[in-house]
Amino acid sequence: MPDPISLVPLPRSVTWSSGSWRTDDPWGGLSVGVSEELPRTEYALSITPQGAHLTAGSEAALADGRNTFAQIVSDAAGEIPCVTISDAPRYAWRGLHLDVARHFFAIADLETMIDAMALHRLNVLHLHLTDDQGWRIEIKGYPRLTEIGAWRDRTVIGIYRPEGEHEFDDERHGGSYTQDELRGLVEYAQRRGILIVPEVDLPGHMQAAVASYPELGSDPSRQVGVREVWGISDHVLGVSDEAFAFVRDVLTQVADIFPGPYVHIGGDECPRTEWEQSPAARARMNEWGLTRVSEIQGRFTDFAADVLREQGKRIIGWDEVLESHLPDDTIVMNWRRDEGVEESTSRGFPTVVATERFLYFDHAQAKGHEEPIAIPGGITTLEDVFTGRLVPKKLTEEQEALILGIQGQLWTEYIPDAASLQYMALPRLCALAERAWGSPEQSWAEFRERLAAHLPRLEALGIGFRPLD
Template identity: 45%
Template structure:
């Protein structure tokens, strides 16, 4: 039935419409009694009504049993006990469909599977002529492999308007992905309104120009770029995501990747080592030497930033970056050297560890948990902190063995800004070649972890860094169809040995999934290569050789 991600258990007839099929029609109702079911039913009604033109009025389960042409949604304590809140079961018969979920998230996933059982035109936002809304007779039982099935969306390097973020959340929900890691700050832009520090957006949210392609070409687009989200914008994004049972995890990068903040407030930089008053928001890509100083004033500044972040984002985890922090300015800074001596830490690396652990404790005191890139392991972490393993598996292996929760997102496998094929047709070719098949064969849990350490791998994440993606069309191209393969890796109970996975079967199911992406308006990379307008001839990239 071309379902992606593949469910754990499916029993169906031959899939052809027959006497046991259910056909959606103008009199069909949607029944839901408990509040969690009613919330999912409202969204399902909106999605199905838009495509079919049918009202799909609400009713109670008792009314639905009398009507006998009903889609029924309910939460099921037995499913919750057996499979958790994201588990679901779906049954279609001649009188309708019954969707059960362990809780609201499971029901939401059941609704997405139901949509996939229809003609792909069900994903359109207005009715088209000739559609026959028939559902095959089927029984499905399903639950996810990982609790964290994430995507990083970098809105710092290139800003995405709010509407594009909301659309991306819809695409995530359609693929049963449940964590949006929103990368909000970097050297090239600060994207979140902070009321106590308004210059972060007044100055830090825009840059004079942007580098086009990789730095080797020394090419610039002399057009200002910028934008930011108000706190109400972000509350709307968080609420929209929550309605789709997606958690938004914010990232505020520190102590590196901070030139936009320093451009807004020069006193945050190492003023005794460099003239920070001359710095603007960075217009290049790469690793920036301008990092935060380690004074008490800077600690207080970012505590105030994080107080407002916590007001907007209710997520358990807050991502604080912690990666790619050059130490040259700290070596040259008398204040930084005095702090090292005062604390008795092991040089500049120990200073960075102390800086991160300060905010680790600060978040823990407020009932939140720090997560950061695997560099934060250097110098030790508090027990509750978690690690995003990006420099391969090694950081995640070390973190899991040390008792830390891990999200596996190694750049060699699931950095979706990396090129999808060799050759000159790929737009701005970056990093390793990672085809659709490569992503499908990615295994998040390395075999060398024993059972206890493997259980620390709480999930996996695909990352979309946007240095070379200027708008939503570019994001679509880099993300899809590979994000569909990643969604199956994160959700489905696939063989742990990548070589044993049924790539041919997945490829066949993708043939049925492309029309859904078409109906959703996703400008994905076609299997045969990019359309002419998706190429960027002459724009230099940074291809790498890798595994």
């Protein structure tokens, strides 16, 4: 009889019985149904010698149950063990962020990551589509966004140091997705129970857009290129009517492509240098009745929220949005510090825990020259992801209820291709899945034992990973 510890994430309730079920078409023998008698997030899977039956409280829970069944089938050699599983996740948001702006990834590469997420019952793909180094989404009426903004002429080699001299590879890099390609990706993810949340980062991280349309910046007479180094650009959206019309057009089209209830508007790392030096910005501040330059970002946040609310969407922002006026229905994604979770929930904002300390998978996984180049700033090991404290102890029950879930981040400055992406994601993604699902308490040694049994499954599916130490 198979050992239940091989299942990832670990279900809350597993009962094994004698016997097995054999069929040449396992999926054809699975009966499914949605039942109002079950909680919306729960599913019940029963495999007996007579067949397999899956019942769930919603379509989303049904997808989780199908993924569990697929996992069992993938381990079977014709015979499938008899088992009853009753399961439900702790968190509604079990996410993975993927930055396609710094390095472009083909649709097939994204589909592979979606398959890996589905296997581990992660259910939100946060797709970072725009940044200083590349604009990846087709927007009708703005062709230069993908003709110019999607391409940079060269890329910095090695670790980026803001004050240092750098070498460049002199290779043109870029690419973009058509709206139809993204709609196809949405459908692919939906069939696997995964919601795609798009991100258009604004009003900062906009150099690729300003390079495409200088009139969107603070100085329309100044031509800049798509950023070729990492770090934070001073080139942000200006305060002109054209800039706000651009935001409306982009968000309206993004909302149409992605049918989910959320759109991420970034809001992080927005320098105020250009606004401070701009006569137009000072004039706008007088017009709007603002007294601090920092309040301009709040104006963009309010505007984006209004546009998306018209489309039936809610905004999500990185935790910097807490520093300016914030609409009441905003969802905050905490990344900078552990205490940020306490701040956002104490102010009544639903929060996704994405804190850099344990959930940034662009960090190196171990010390040593054999590891690929990674962003400076520390090491996040597999054990860190599994054992690190993600939620502050001192939250009240009301604050804990505002935590939607947790999310791992794959920023791709130092992740140039699909093989590198999978190496950096896995097996840390497995530990993330355990935490996000809320599997029963177990030791690090127990998890590592189960993980060792699980990794051959990834290999069989053609999904790469970093071998265990």
